[in-house]
Amino acid sequence: MSRDEMLLDPWNVTAVEQQDDPRADQSQTPPVEAPRALSIGGSQAPSAQSSEAPATQAPEVPPVRTIVLDRPPEPVAPPLRERNPLREPMRSTAGLERLRLDGVGIEYAGKPAVKSVSLSIHQGEVLALIGPSGCGKTTLLRTLNRLTELTPSAARAGEVLLDGEDIHELPDTTLRSRVAMVFQQPNPFPMSIFDNVAFALREQSRKRPRRRELEPLVIDALRRAGLYDEVRDDLDRPALRLSGGQQQRLCIARAIAPRPEVLLMDEPCSALDPISTGVIEQLIGELRRDLAVVIVTHNLAQAHRVADKVAFLYLGDLVEYGTTAEVFDEPRAQRTRDYVRGAFG
Amino acid sequence: MSTFAPHQQKGRQPTSQRGRQSSPWSWRWGDRLVLFCAWTAGLGLCLVSAGIVIYMGYRGIEYLRPGLLFSRPAISTSQSQSGGFLDPLIGTVLLTLIGILLAGPLAVISAIWIAEYGRPSWLARVVESSIEIVAGTPDIVLALFGLSIFQLGLFAPLSFRSEAGGVFGRSFIAAGAMMSLIALPPLFAATREGLQAVPAHLREAAFALGKTRITTIRRVLLPSVRSNIATGVTLGVSRIIGDTAIVLLLLGETLHIEAQGSVPGLNVLRGTGSSLTSYVYDNSPAGEGAAPQKAYAAAFVLLLMVLALNLLVDRIGRSHQRSMGLSVPGGAI
Numbered sequence: 001m002s003r004d005e006m007l008l009d010p011w012n013v014t015a016v017e018q019q020d021d022p023r024a025d026q027s028q029t030p031p032v033e034a035p036r037a038l039s040i041g042g043s044q045a046p047s048a049q050s051s052e053a054p055a056t057q058a059p060e061v062p063p064v065r066t067i068v069l070d071r072p073p074e075p076v077a078p079p080l081r082e083r084n085p086l087r088e089p090m091r092s093t094a095g096l097e098r099l100r101l102d103g104v105g106i107e108y109a110g111k112p113a114v115k116s117v118s119l120s121i122h123q124g125e126v127l128a129l130i131g132p133s134g135c136g137k138t139t140l141l142r143t144l145n146r147l148t149e150l151t152p153s154a155a156r157a158g159e160v161l162l163d164g165e166d167i168h169e170l171p172d173t174t175l176r177s178r179v180a181m182v183f184q185q186p187n188p189f190p191m192s193i194f195d196n197v198a199f200a201l202r203e204q205s206r207k208r209p210r211r212r213e214l215e216p217l218v219i220d221a222l223r224r225a226g227l228y229d230e231v232r233d234d235l236d237r238p239a240l241r242l243s244g245g246q247q248q249r250l251c252i253a254r255a256i257a258p259r260p261e262v263l264l265m266d267e268p269c270s271a272l273d274p275i276s277t278g279v280i281e282q283l284i285g286e287l288r289r290d291l292a293v294v295i296v297t298h299n300l301a302q303a304h305r306v307a308d309k310v311a312f313l314y315l316g317d318l319v320e321y322g323t324t325a326e327v328f329d330e331p332r333a334q335r336t337r338d339y340v341r342g343a344f345g
Numbered sequence: 346m347s348t349f350a351p352h353q354q355k356g357r358q359p360t361s362q363r364g365r366q367s368s369p370w371s372w373r374w375g376d377r378l379v380l381f382c383a384w385t386a387g388l389g390l391c392l393v394s395a396g397i398v399i400y401m402g403y404r405g406i407e408y409l410r411p412g413l414l415f416s417r418p419a420i421s422t423s424q425s426q427s428g429g430f431l432d433p434l435i436g437t438v439l440l441t442l443i444g445i446l447l448a449g450p451l452a453v454i455s456a457i458w459i460a461e462y463g464r465p466s467w468l469a470r471v472v473e474s475s476i477e478i479v480a481g482t483p484d485i486v487l488a489l490f491g492l493s494i495f496q497l498g499l500f501a502p503l504s505f506r507s508e509a510g511g512v513f514g515r516s517f518i519a520a521g522a523m524m525s526l527i528a529l530p531p532l533f534a535a536t537r538e539g540l541q542a543v544p545a546h547l548r549e550a551a552f553a554l555g556k557t558r559i560t561t562i563r564r565v566l567l568p569s570v571r572s573n574i575a576t577g578v579t580l581g582v583s584r585i586i587g588d589t590a591i592v593l594l595l596l597g598e599t600l601h602i603e604a605q606g607s608v609p610g611l612n613v614l615r616g617t618g619s620s621l622t623s624y625v626y627d628n629s630p631a632g633e634g635a636a637p638q639k640a641y642a643a644a645f646v647l648l649l650m651v652l653a654l655n656l657l658v659d660r661i662g663r664s665h666q667r668s669m670g671l672s673v674p675g676g677a678i
Contacts, residue, residue: 145553177555187550190569190669199564200554238670254554 103158128307225253245276405645443521480530528581539573
């Protein structure tokens with residue numbers, strides 16, 4: 001079974017009574033008293049890993065693993081330094097550090113949504129935020145361009161540095177043109193295609209630039225978003241006439257037109273069909289060269305395809321952060337392992 | 346191509362025919378009653394409005410002569426000498442323009458404030474309920490209030506003085522200002538509803554592009570509620586065109602447009618006049634004119650103005666919706 005198949009197939013999820021299972025003693029998790037625990041038949045995991053790694057180097061995977069919902073995650077693998085560095089080369093093309101999160105926490109009306117997250121995001125890499133619904137992925141993403149501020153009940157802690165500057169010191173308009181965002185639902189403005197992209201550029205300057213000055217910039221943005229060839233004949237067509245995938249690429253064009261440094265994407269493909277999704281994933285791969293991309297996704301296979309780094313959040317905690325290969329193949333925390341194998345979600 | 350399914354018959358021509366429906370006679374009494382009432386009410390309203398338009402059209406075409414539109418009213422005991430209704434027509438147009446020019450910006454801006462800012466919320470509630478109070482005030486009360494305001498010495502430049510120095514408080518400006526109050530509530534409501542119907546993700550999209558709230562309002566929200574504003578303007582204009590009480594009290598209801606003062610343009614605004622509605626009233630058997638033919642003709646013109654306005658706004662709204670790529674609904678109003 002290849003790794004990809006494994007990711008797509010949440011195999012053998014069965015609810016059993018922990019005490020009845022004799023193999024439970026081998027697991028690194030201590031015996032649990034919780035009456036309802038999920039455990040997973042893990043007999044296939046070692047073979048999947050040994051297909052790529054020498055058996056001696058592969059960490060011992062416990063055959064039965066147990067999730068306890070109210071307990072901090074248990075480490076299931078040795079620290080990364082003991083890994084074989086030759087096993088999988090780093091895919092990352094990481095450059096400059098763009099964003100640094102330091103102890104970021106968000107509360108909504110006193111209820112914590114994100115608890116003290118520290119991360120760094122580099123130019124030239126795609127960071128995927130994964131985790132079950134309500135784990136704070138989107139909240140964390142929206143903190144990076146201060147959209148959470150629009151919710152009156154939100155309170156924040158910690159700091160976010162964009163190229164060394166605290167984002168809360170920057171004017172919101174400056175920050176948001178440097179940290180652009182693409183939303184879950186394609187949301188072009190009810191204007192022409194041209195005006196949609198030009199809107200991002202136009203209001204930046206005090207004086208309204210003319211169409212002739214904007215045209216090359218708009219066309220460049222549309223080209224980088226891979227939409228130009230489909231709409232070149234009529235840039236004055238209403239944007240809402242485009243298909244869903246085209247609308248989303250228009251939103252990407254709009255977001256990257258002012259040449260931001262970071263692009264945030266909140267489940268950009270979840271409202272799209274598989275073909276449009278493929279186009280956008282390819283686009284993310286290309287955009288990565290010029291920007292740092294942070295993508296929130298529910299789709300683990302997608303995270304695996306597009307991301308260089310993966311951060312797994314669970315109930316507001318950053319449980320695991322590492323390269324895609326590390327998080328998907330050798331997760332250190334029990335909870336990550338269970339999540340990426342599809343035991344819960 | 347090989348298929349692995351039972352032999353398929355050749356496709357038949359699809360029809361749009363529906364399958365058998367349940368008969369209303371098998372329904373419960375209550376359901377049948379509601380269905381019957383819905384049909385009766387809908388058709389009844391159609392009949393009433395068709396009746397008004399057809400009757401007024403019949404009467405209007407019978408009595409309307411082009412000469413009536415272009416001749417000024419005159420005092421005469423003979424109907425052939427008493428002229429047409431040019432002055433009331435101009436009066437109506439002028440009054441509408443003043444009213445809507447005053448009400449439009451005010452209503453749109455306050456709707457933006459309520460829908461987009463609206464803080465502190467107690468102030469927003471106060472603003473909304475004061476607009477509701479204005480909406481609920483009878484126009485004759487507004488007219489009386491206007492009269493008492495514009496008769497203050499402070500407002501003398503807006504109307505004119507008698508030779509003894511008293512301020513009349515009757516002018517196009519005074520009437521237009523009070524007309525703007527009756528046009529304001531529907532325009533406000535239409536704009537506010539339009540803004541509230543704009544999905545939140547559109548605002549977020551603009552904020553995420555680094556736009557300020559005011560830029561978002563000007564460049565994204567206002568263009569998308571243009572058809573709502575147009576609807577509100579029609580409603581407001583229809584109310585202004587149809588109002589009589591304010592004309593009677595605040596416009597002076599003079600036969601001709603009487604300019605006051607020497608500044609051209611302003612003298613007309615400071616002066617008095619009449620509108621088509623007051624003309625219809627005066628010439629109807631209820632008024633003193635007792636010239637029902639002219640009342641019918643003027644009423645027909647009034648009706649045509651309102652219908653033309655509705656049609657125009659509907660057209661503008663549709664073409665705007667289409668240019669934005671939105672689906673065009675059944676009709677604006």
